[in-house]
Amino acid sequence: MxxxxxxxxxxxxxxxxxxxxxxxxxxxxxxxxxxxxxxxAYGSNEVTIYPARGTIVDRYGKLLVYNDAVYDLMAVPQKIKNINKEKLCKVLQIDTNDLNGRIKKASRYNTREASIIYKSLPFHIYSQLQEIIYDYPAFFIETKIDRRYNINGAAHLLGYMGEVTERQLQNEKYYKPGDIKGMSGMEKSYELYLRGKKGKKIVLVDKFSKQQGSFAGGKFDSLPIAGQNLIAAIDLNLQEFGEQLMKNKFGSIVAIEPSTGEVLSIVNSPNYDPNLMVGQTRNKNFSALLLDPRKPLFNRALKAPYPPGSTFKTVQALIGQQEGVLFPDTKYPCHGGYHMGSLTVGCHPHASPLDLEHSIQQSCNAYYCYVYRSILDNPKYKSVQDAYLKWTQYLNSFGIGVKTEIDLPEESPGIVKKTQYFERVFGKNWRSSNVISLSIGQGEIGLTPLQMANVASVIANRGYYYIPHVVKAIGDEKTLPDIYKVKHKALINPIYFDSVIAGMARVCKPGGTAGRTGIEGITICAKTGTAQNPHGAHHSIFIAFAPRINPKIAIAVVVENGGYGADYAAPIANLMIERYLETDKTVTTRKDMLDRMLNANLVGSTVYDLPKPDSTLRKTLLPLTPKP
Amino acid sequence: MNYYNKASEENIRIDWLTVILYILIVGFGAMNIYSANSTIDHTFIFDLTMEYGKQFMWIGVAAVIVFLILLLDPKFFNFSGYGIYAVVIAMLLVLLATGAYNKGAQAWFKIGSFKLQPSEFAKYATALALAKFLGTFDVKFAGKKNIAICFGIILLPMILTLAQNDTGSALVFASFFLVLYREGLSGWYLVIGLYLAALFVFTILFPSLYLIGVILILCGVVAYFYKKYRQMLWLSIIVFFASAIFILSVDFIFAKVLQPHQQQRILVTLNQDVAEYYPRKAKEFSLFKIDMNRKDKKASKRDYSYNVRQSKISIGAGQWLGNGFNNGTQTKAKLVPEQHTDFIFCTVGEEYGFVGSSIFVLLYLLFIGRLYYMAERQKNVFARVYGYSTASVIFFHFFVNVGMALGVLPVIGIPLPFMSYGGSSLFSFSMMLFTFLKLDANRVNEISSVY
Known part of the structure; x- marks a missing residue:
């Protein structure tokens, strides 16, 4: 060896x-x-778990907005191979070309990441799909939430949801393509509270992105945090009543609780059903609403400045007193109007001369021409321009000509012109007579219905207002942002309100401009307005608050082309006040007036069909539990 | 002398250390296959629809095979050495013929759901045949004829396997040259082999002309220091020219002989940017102008490095102690292709970490070392050559397989013996190992080969 x-x-x-x-x-x-x-990074896929979005209830706890689970069919285009397309198409009820198109679109976006192939699967398709989805490894169903509205109005107030846009994706890292967020109304302004916080689950995936279980025992996972529920300031009953009253009319109602600034209702007409903005048919409905000639998407209450007409006299009377050019017993004559040279501002026949209180009751145009002239030509100021500037400052303190900063998106500041505007129009040395129509709320002035209601609120509070807000409390702690607890003082001494309110209290009583619209047992302090409209019949306008002592509601009503303030706006406002103040919500002392308002049709004979919500939407409350 | 009595007592002395190591490795292998192959839906250990379930079945079958082998008379192996070799060669030829007929490589016979891979058994047969030849009375690894026969025994199955496009299995036959080294092949051949391999690597890494320049200087220095010896001068000159020619032909061999995926695997192992390599080489001086055809260009754009990247990530993810059994995130995610077969070491790396992997490597090397030690102690040449063959084949597999998983060797698809999934592989290695253990157990009964 x-x-x-x-x-x-x-x-x-x-x-x-x-x-x-x-x-x-x-x-x-x-x-x-x-x-x-x-x-x-390689072996895991971050799966987003969507939290339940906060619900919205009205001021008495009635459910307005809630969630429902919706199911999107997702697919990773790269992995779609050798599938039985016929079977899938049959279940989805689309043809093969459609499916191919959807897959192609998805792969153009990203072939490796999941994209939506079929959005918001109707429930019957979803249940059928569940049975065959295991044959299609590239496809899966993602559960998301969708909104359901328990009310078929108040759409402008509640708002709607929509898919995040390209731009929002860039600006806000929270969102991912396909996420939905609030696009208008409370859904938008309270998005941060409502959305909650998305949870994530890191799941192990194999090379086919098939889930293999949780990563590191769920050490890096986070549970979704549900959004905060909102208590809206809105009174659902009042809102629905207002919407009934405004049916077949163009216009708006805004009601505010003066002592808090809480918005009790915001009615826009025409309105639309917020349930149109969810589900399969959302985009179709949205474009139908967008193209509707009546502009149902337009939020008149916040965005349409109307000339306030005679309702503006209340403001003028207050500014005049504060400026020391008007006293409760100041009397001006009126002989069919105000005459100055070639200029005439007409007025309806009434007793003459009138003092301040009765000028409000009778809505004398001449009286306020004198008042406004004395404000602008006040020798205290060097020029009319300076006086006008001071006047606009008063207006701004009422929330006129500036945004009220209500907690709803897209608000118009209304119209209050700067002196430069008049310099351009009338020359450098323009005079008070050039702008005399402003005295009675006509011409270069515009208030949104919200601003009008806010003016009523200021008068009701005798000199201050809270920023109108549609939210009463946020979350379980029922908090309210501090900005809504701050008194905004109008630049008017409270003592000057006495005679104005006394005048307003006479308006809905016999002898007042809306003498036939009063409600027995309620002292309504109001002011009618009739805004001249170059495009057609006058706008019927009315501001009011009630009761006189310790006011509970301040309201502004605008009915486009409704004629005199007393014709439509006053009855509607007073019915609203009655409905809000009386404990019994079913009866009215003014059945005649109610029927007249409900039956009135100012829209004309043209019949438009608003789209109807998707009938396949399940209007049931489902507990939203994220899928494991 | 009671020499013979003592011998008969030790008649059944199986080397238990090796058996224990074998059981440990096979068991550990089954655990790792379970880890890599089981899914959420399939966790039952004996689930025969899954490969880990089948592996448990193969282990059972292997136990039977081992038992049968231990029952056989050790003389059987010596006696039937050529016969088994002939059968396996015949099977390879049949496969080659049917493969050609089917217009594609086919490396197995299908028996029910079991695919028998003759190339796995070819190693066993070759080891027996080589041992038989060198164990023949009066035959030594010397003389042109004997050397040629030895080379023939090794190269015949190697070429047949290569013809089936199974490069990995073919390369394994190179391990028999280690046996020949033990039996008398000059170590210089191995040194030359290593030298050429090194030159090959350097040529890929550096410009050819620089490399030739460096070799010229080295040869010059050697020739200067040994100027007294005329032989050294000539040797230097020969080495220089041989190296230069080899270097200048490497690019050609690389681009034309190797297939695109092989080229890429080599480049990736050497940390070369695949996209950057070909343009760089095209600018260099070369004896043969390399024009990549369109097919090659297309192929070179495919990513063949995925496997190794994933493998390294898996092993790296293990860190010190690993994620623990059945907890490897990469493993459970099935991100490494072929993880339960050729890349089984990734599972070890990820689930048992640096500590576990190192222990495993040491254990495996101990196992191989034990086989070499046992081979050396054989009293007859047949058993010794067979033992060295067994150890070397296992060693080659281990070296290439683990080296590939660690990214120090290019990807060559050969299994890790006793660990990787696969019936053929487990059977052939078990047969090979226990044949040797039987021979070893019987060694004391053998009278030294010098009768």
Whole structure:
């Protein structure tokens, strides 16, 4: 037997290889930590768990907005191979070309990431799809939430949801393509509270992105945090009543609780059913609403400045007193109007002369021409321009000509012109007579219905207002942002309100401009307005608050082309006040007036069909539990 | 002398250390296959629809095979050495013929759902045949005829496997040259082999002309220091010219002989940017102008490095102690292709970390070392050559397989013996190992080969 030293060589080789391998292992596993982090990234998929969005209830706790689960069919285009398209198409009820188109569209966006193939699967399709989805590994169903509205109005107030846009995706990192967020109304302005916080679950995936279980025992997972529920200031009953009253009329109602600034109702007409803005038919409905000639998407209450007409006299009377040019017993004559040179501002026949209180009751145009002239031509100021500037400051303190900062998006500041505007129109040395129509709220002035209601609120509070807000409380702690707890003082001494309110209290009583619209048992302080409209019949306008002592509601009503303020706006406002103040919500002392308002049709004979909500939507409350 | 009595007592002395190591490795392998292959839906250990379930079945079958082998008379192996070799060669030829007929490589016979891979058994047969030849009375690894026969025994199955496009399995036959080294092949051949391999690597990494310049300087220095010896001068000159020609032909071999995926695997192992490599080489001086055809260009754009990248990430993710059994995130996610077969070491790396992997590597090397040690202690040449063959084949597999998973060797698809999934591989290695254990157990009954 030959001995050989070569065994030793073999051992050396084994040892060397052992050293090489262990060194390499040390480098890969201990020194180079990048592999560890790559492993985290490669082997896992972050799955978003959508939280339940906060619900919205009205001021008495009645449910307005809630959630329902919707199911999107998602697919990773890269992985769609050798599938039975016919079977899938049959279940989805689309043809093969449509499906191919959807897949192509998805792959154009990203072939490796899941995209939506079929949005908001109707429930019957969803249940059928559940049975066959396992044959289609590239496809899966993602559960998202969709909104359901328990009311078929108040759409402008509640708002609607929509898919985040390209731009929003860039600006806000929270959102991912396909996410939905509030696009208007409370849904938009309280998005941060309502949306909650998305949870994430890191799941291990194989190379086919098939889920293999949770990563690191769920150490890096986070549960979704449900959105905060909102208590809206709105009174659902009052809102629905207002919408009934405004049916077949164009216009708006805004009701505010003066002592808090809470918005009790915001009625826009025409309105639309917020349930149109969800589900399969959302986009179709949206474009139908957008193209509707009556502009149902337009939020008149916040965005349409109307000339306030005679309702503006209340403001003028207050500014005049504060400026020291008007006293409660100041009397001005009126003989069919205000005459100055060639200028005439007409007025209806009434007793003359009138004092301040009765000028409000009778809505004398001439009286306020004198008042406004005395304000602008006040010798205290160097020029009319300075006086006008001071006047606009008063207006701004009422929330006129500036945004009220209500907690709803897209608000118009209304119209209050700057002196420069009049310089352009009338020359550098324009005079008070140039702008005399402003005295009675006509001409270069515009208030949104919200601003009008806010003016009523200021008068009701005798000199201050809270920023109108549609939210009463946020979340379980029932908090309210501090900005809504701050008194905004109008630049008017409270003592000057006495005669104005006394005048307003006479308006809905016999002898007042809306004498036939009063409600028995309620002292309504109001002011009618009839805004001349170059495009057609006058706008019927009315501001009011009630009761006189310790006011509970301040309201503004605008009925476009409704004629005199007393014709439509006053009855509607007073019915609203009655409905809000009386405990019994079913009866009215003014059945005649109610019927007249409900039956009135100012829209004309043209019949438009508003789109109807998707009938396949399940209007049931489902507990929204994220799928594991 | 009671020499013979003592011998008969030790008649059944199986080397238990090796058996224990074998059981440990096979068991550990099954655990890792379970880890890599089981899914949420399939966790039952004996789920035969899954490969881990089948592996448990193969282990059972292997136990039966091992038992049968231990029952056989050790003389059987010596006796039937050529016969088994002939059968396996015949099977390879049949496969080659049917493969050609089917217009594609086919490396297995299908028996029910079991695919028998003759190339796996070819190693066993070759080891037996080589041992039989060198164990023949009066035959030594010397003389042109004997050397040629030895080379023939090794190269015949190697070429047949290569013809089936199974490059990995074919390369394994190179491990028999280690056996020949033990039996008398000059170590210089191995040194030359290593030298050429090193030149090959350097040529890919550095410009050819620089490399030739460096070799010229080295040869010059050697020739200067040994100027007294005329032989050294000539040797230097020969080495220089041989190296230069080799270097200048490497690019050609690389681009034309190797297939695109092989080229890429080599480049990736050497940390070369695939996209950057070909333009760089095209600018260099070369004896053969390499024009990549369109097919090659297209192929070179495909990413063949995915496997190795994933493998390194998996192993790296293990860190010190690993994620623990059945907890490897990469493993469970099935991100490494072929993880339960050729890349089974990734599972070890990820789930048992640096500590576990190092222990595994040391254990495996101990196992191989034990086989070499046992081979050396054989009293007859047949058993010794067979033992060295067994150890070397296992060693080659281990070296290439783990080296590939660690990214220090290019990807060559060969299994890790006793660990990777696969019936053929487990059977052939078990047969090979236990044949040797039987021979070893019987060694004391053998009278030294020098009768």
């Amino acid at each position: 030959e001995k050989s030293g070569k065994l030793f060589v073999f051992f050396i080789v084994l040892a060397v290889i052992g050293i090489i391998f262990i060194t390499r292992l040390f480098f890969l596993q201990i020194v180079d930590t990048s592999n560890y982090y790559k492993a985290l």
